[in-house]
Amino acid sequence: xxxxxxxxxxxxxxxxxxxxxxxxxxxxxxxxxxxxxxxxxxxxxxxxxxxxxxxxxxxxxxxxxxxxxxxxxxxxxxxxxxxxxxxxxxxxxxxxxxxxxxxxxxxxxxxxxxxxxxxxxxxxxxxxxxxxxxxxxxxxxxx
Amino acid sequence: xxxxxxxxxxxxxxxxxxxxxxxxxxxxxxxxxxxxxxxxxxxxxxxxxxxxxxxxxxxxxxxxxxxxxxxxxxxxxxxxxxxxxxxxxxxxxxxxxxxxxxxxxxxxxxxxxxxxxxxxxxxxxxxxxxxxxxxxxxxxxxx
Amino acid sequence: xxxxxxxxxxxxxxxxxxxxxxxxxxxxxxxxxxxxxxxxxxxxxxxxxxxxxxxxxxxxxxxxxxxxxxxxxxxxxxxxxxxxxxxxxxxxxxxxxxxxxxxxxxxxxxxxxxxxxxxxxxxxxxxxxxxxxxxxxxxxxxx
Numbered sequence: 001x002x003x004x005x006x007x008x009x010x011x012x013x014x015x016x017x018x019x020x021x022x023x024x025x026x027x028x029x030x031x032x033x034x035x036x037x038x039x040x041x042x043x044x045x046x047x048x049x050x051x052x053x054x055x056x057x058x059x060x061x062x063x064x065x066x067x068x069x070x071x072x073x074x075x076x077x078x079x080x081x082x083x084x085x086x087x088x089x090x091x092x093x094x095x096x097x098x099x100x101x102x103x104x105x106x107x108x109x110x111x112x113x114x115x116x117x118x119x120x121x122x123x124x125x126x127x128x129x130x131x132x133x134x135x136x137x138x139x140x141x142x143x
Numbered sequence: 144x145x146x147x148x149x150x151x152x153x154x155x156x157x158x159x160x161x162x163x164x165x166x167x168x169x170x171x172x173x174x175x176x177x178x179x180x181x182x183x184x185x186x187x188x189x190x191x192x193x194x195x196x197x198x199x200x201x202x203x204x205x206x207x208x209x210x211x212x213x214x215x216x217x218x219x220x221x222x223x224x225x226x227x228x229x230x231x232x233x234x235x236x237x238x239x240x241x242x243x244x245x246x247x248x249x250x251x252x253x254x255x256x257x258x259x260x261x262x263x264x265x266x267x268x269x270x271x272x273x274x275x276x277x278x279x280x281x282x283x284x285x286x
Numbered sequence: 287x288x289x290x291x292x293x294x295x296x297x298x299x300x301x302x303x304x305x306x307x308x309x310x311x312x313x314x315x316x317x318x319x320x321x322x323x324x325x326x327x328x329x330x331x332x333x334x335x336x337x338x339x340x341x342x343x344x345x346x347x348x349x350x351x352x353x354x355x356x357x358x359x360x361x362x363x364x365x366x367x368x369x370x371x372x373x374x375x376x377x378x379x380x381x382x383x384x385x386x387x388x389x390x391x392x393x394x395x396x397x398x399x400x401x402x403x404x405x406x407x408x409x410x411x412x413x414x415x416x417x418x419x420x421x422x423x424x425x426x427x428x429x
Binding site: 001038039040041054056057060062069070073100102105107115116118119120123141142143 | 291332333335370372381384386388390392423427
């Protein structure tokens, strides 16, 4: 049984969805026990309320662009009922997108690696125009 | 390695989003091992299908009010395609909101406390007009 | 402390929401330690980007049909901004629904069984017209 935790900083990215599987895998690979872990769970948690983590297709970048376009029309800026606008018109929609998508994903570990499906990758949802660097806490446990 | 579980009852609240971080933290603090836990995960699970848990901004209450207004227009009552109306017009939208937001959140534990970001709090999404008290199962594990 | 993991195959189902609690419970029951586990967590992870797992009402099937109708109007096919259409008009909406609902659910274990609320069941969201069989990785840990 092992517990490990590491904080990683995702570099600033433009508004939209971004594949960050490589950064997550690298952070996990640096932990001492991953390779010999037979079964476990990796828990990824973003410490922000205007960005999100989700799992989706790791291949065609059009999927990420289409997701951004759908979310922008489903959660529009400058809707007449929005009161929380002091930090800009992108702020409250960012909070809504963050809760719709969620602040964490957890992925099973099997035989020393993330048991993602063939087409699955981890996305950062950057919902602010200028969100800056984002902090993710990676917690690994298993045996 | 420790496992603890406690069931908490959130008092009845009106329809909308409510900050319940304090009640969660109090329940965790009552568990014997939290303070000496270096790393772990707290898992919060709501045993209902018309209420939800999510993480969002812990400061401006307008965020919670704006969230309620967005969800009310995105998942309207009395839509013509809704069949499940026996328990009232607020019931089926409540089920939809519950799945959009989710029935659980999990938060890393670091150095004896929830590793929430500065602006993060735990929200109860109360999606019924008269939902009553809500039960949350808090499971804590770590070392 | 125990860790167990099993991969299950959900049989092909038509597009829509389907109650799969029985298949999940059967997979868990086949694991050696469930019955004597006092406290733990069951983590269910679907290895696909066009299907999802969520928790909702286990009784009236109209809830599942209403959910399908809401998602179909909220995430329409053939929207003018959708570019990722090579695999059919149902593909990109399926990716969006998968992220809105999520690729995993985790449920506390209490006294040897899933601590679901009275009305809660596990749903498969099948978002493709012909999604085929779906793989779910069930990870059980507790003591």
